[in-house]
Each structure stands twice: as structure tokens, then as C-alpha cells.
Amino acid sequence: MPPIANIRPVFTFFLNRGWKSRRTRVFFLLSLIPFLILLAVKIVQILSPDFKTFLYQIFSQAVVPFYFTMFIQFIALFFGSSVINDERESKTLIYLTTTQTPKLSILLGKFTACYILSALIVLVGFVLCFVVSYVNRLTFASMELLLGLTATAALSLLVYSAFFCALGTLFRKSILFGIFFILGWENVIQYFPGSTQKFSLNHYVKSLLPVELPKKGGFLSFNLQPSSTLEALIVISLLTLIFLTIAILIFQNKEYDLSDQV
């Protein structure tokens, strides 16, 4: 039997469930908060012509950092780590692993469903923010910028989701570990000397961004020269592959004892 056989029913089942889940609704509402703020500013702008604020600046100075240094990581954490961990916590893993569907298909099918759901949440919110911010400046260049940003968001979400998926196959408390990783390692390492920040995923994500993140006053700021776009692309692709391979190997070989009873 091919190891990737029967991936489709797994994907379809979890995608259908995912649409209706509380997690999806909560993150979708969260993703709309920046849009609603920008919309409010826009309305104030329209109502009071004296109010001088450039929304595209808010977009690049606040919305982009919010998405790329916080929101994408957290949504990846909650969706990526849920791939196996949710099944373990709800003790439904047993139904998946005692069928003819290989574990590889189970993991990849559910991972893909979770990734698509989280990507839609991120991209809908992000594109809405962009549209409100650039409504008066919609040019070819701005569309290029949007394309670059959404592609970076999708790639960023992919590598973080793969990382947290691997974490979720290994640890029960992967959310806690993930929060430490996002708020700790990914930020603190930027202040280390030399090129140590290359040991963070965020470095490569930021290297792909077509806009510059604010350098001063931000805890999440970028302190070192970015890697080249090609290098960042290669590293992100390779890391995604490595994390998914690790997740698959762990899932295939780990014993998941779902009950407390011996």
C-alpha cells in the first residue's frame, strides 16, 4: 500500500470539522481586529478631513509587524500543534490509527486541512487590512507588495505550522512550549551577538518581507542584516520539509497511550 494512500478523506473530514470549530472562529475574529481598527481610522479620516494619518504607514509599521512577529506564529502554534495533539487529548487518535489509512496520510491529510484553514484566516484578515490601507494607492507596485506579503505570510505559516506540528506529535504540553518559543527564543535570539539570529525561524521570514519592519522601539525588531531572498526561501523550504519529516517519524514510531489505565 502506498504510504500516502487515502489522504483525501482525512483532509476532507478535518477541513469540514475545522470550518465549524471554535478555534477557527476565535482566530478569524482576532484576525479582523487590525482590519476593524484600520477601518475605524479610515472612517474618522473620511469624516474629519483635518485628521492626517497615512493608513499605509500604519499598515507597514503596525499591521505587518503584528502579523509577522506575532499573529502568524500563534495561529501556527494552535493549528499546527493540534494536528496530533488534539487527537491525543480527545482520545480519538485510536480511531485513526486502527484503520487501513497509513499514519503518513493521517498526519499529512490533517496538517494540510489545518494549514489551509489557518492560511485562509491569516490571508483574509491581512488582505482586508491592505485594501483599507491602500484603497487610494492601488497601483501595480502596491499589488506587487501585496503579493509579496501574502506569499511571505503563507510560507511563514507553513514553516511555523510544520515546526509546531512536530512539537505536537512529541509533547502533550506543546502549546506551553510553543509560547516560550515564540515569545522567548524567537525574540531574544535577535539580541545575541554575531549571526546567531539565523537560528530563529523569524529571521528568514523577515528576510522575505518586501517592507522593512520598524527598527527602533520594538522588542520584535530586526537587528541584523537579513539573509538573501534565495537563502531565506531555501532555508524555509528545507526546514518545513525537515519538521514535517520529524513529525512523521515521531508519529509513526511513538506509542500514544491514551488511557491512564495500565
Added chain:
Amino acid sequence: MAEATVLQTDQLSKWYGNILGISEISLSLTPGVYGILGPNGAGKTTFLKIISGQLKPNLGSIKIFGQPVFNNPSLFARVGFCPELDSYYQDVTGGQFLRFMARLHRFSPDSARLRARQALEAVGMEDSSDDLISTYSLGMRQRIRIAASIVHEPDLLLLDEPLRGIDPLWRAKILALIEGYRREGKTVIVSSHILPEIESMTNHITLIHQGKVFAHGDIQQIRSLIDTHPHQISITCSRPRELARKMIASSSVLGVQVSEEKGTVIFETNRRDSFFTQLMGKLARGQYPVEEIFSPDDNLQSVFDYLIGD
């Protein structure tokens, strides 16, 4: 012609850190219905987890239909498993769950729909198939799990505590379903800690206690084993050594251990009834103030009593 071996375990052992799960279980089962019996924590669930491929044994080997179990999804074309856990997808209906299970068993969408309907009918859940599983009673959830385990009509069905929460009417129908499997020449392995449940399904039982196979065979064979099996009886009293001296001459006593410090004497006997008759006489005559009498292997005692017919 010899019947094909369905399940073959050789010296199967599993432990969790320092805790023993099962130890050196060697079984060879041909088609039929088998009961795995033992008190809670005896190792039944560990055994079923290993034979359903959820756990790997630390030692020994297991083969089902001549194939290894762990990480072998193709084997599950012939194996169905109904877990003891009351776990389910909260936001999914019974029908959706069964169709998904059938799809995981690689049936086309149309076939999966048909299989799901047949399995729902087999457990009498067709009228509730559009209701969320979270609205089901415990018994209905148990029936939907049984339906999930038979949706692909396996040759080997593993049922862990299958009758839990099921009402008497459906109990009888589940038993009939198991009997149907037996008549078709298939194999069913049922685990339970309730002997009457097992007895209503089969005469072939395997007694597991403290992770080991205590006895294996039909109920009559096991009864004869139990008749001669030594039992321990612990008595805490004021003069344990004196009581031990008075009882040692009895032919029903196989061995004695005295602990003056704890004030206990432990007798080993293979004739419990005779032992207790004599003990009561001695206790009454000697006026030993007894604090406690208990059997260290008490969990199995009730099972033995039942088997013996007490």
C-alpha cells in the same frame, strides 16, 4: 485440516517504567470467540493495545494473520477494534463518523455510505444517525463504537469492555452479533472484568492477573485449575504464632508465614472451604481476638468463586 492461526503471541511483555503491564503472554488463537478476563488493572487493556497496534511490546512477538501489527495499516483491512475509551468527535453525527471510518478503510464514498448504513442498522442506530454523537447516551456511544469497528466487516474483531452502558435489549443483540461472527468462522476477542458478560459470549476464556496469563482454556478446565490453586488467607490477631501452630497440622494448609511484628499469619491453602471450617473452629475454641481476615488475591477471588459455583 488444521485451522489457521489468527493470533500468535510469544512471550509478549510490556512494562511502563517500573510498572508491569503484561508479562510473557504466549497465546495461539484460531477462529472463534475468546474472552479475556481479569480484574481492573490486570493487563487486559495493555494486551488489547498491543494486539491492536497501539503499543509495541518490550519483549516477545505478536502476529495477526501471520503479519506484524505495529505500523501495519494494511492489516486493519481484516481487524476491527472497539476501544474501551468513551472518546468521540463532539461535532460529528453518528452517520458522519461511520462514513469517515469506512472511508479510512478505503471504501469509495458510495460504498462508505452503504457500509455505514449497514453498520448503523447492525447496532440499531439508524434513526439517530443524523444526531451529534455528543447528544448520545453512554450506551448509544458504545454502540456507535461497535458499529465503527465492524464497518469494514473484519475477520478479527477486538472488543474492549463492549457491553458497558448498553441496555439489556441491545446487550442481547450485541451478543447475537458476536455469535453471528463466530458462525461465519471469524474471530472475536472480548475483554471484560465482568465474568457473566464473557460467559454469555464464549466458553473460551483467558484469565489475566497481574499481567500474566493465569489460566487459559474453557471454563470447565479453568474451574479444575482453580480447585487446586493455592489461595492465601491473611489473619491479623493477637497471637498469630499460636494460631499458626494450631492450624499447621490441618491437611488443608500448604504453608504458613508468621509476622509477630505485624501480628499477622498468612496461610496458603488449596481447599478454602475446608480451611475456613477448621479455622472458625480453632478461632472459636482458642478465643483469638481477630482484627482482620482477608485474601491478598481477593480481586480474583470473586471470579474464582463464580467459576467454582459458590
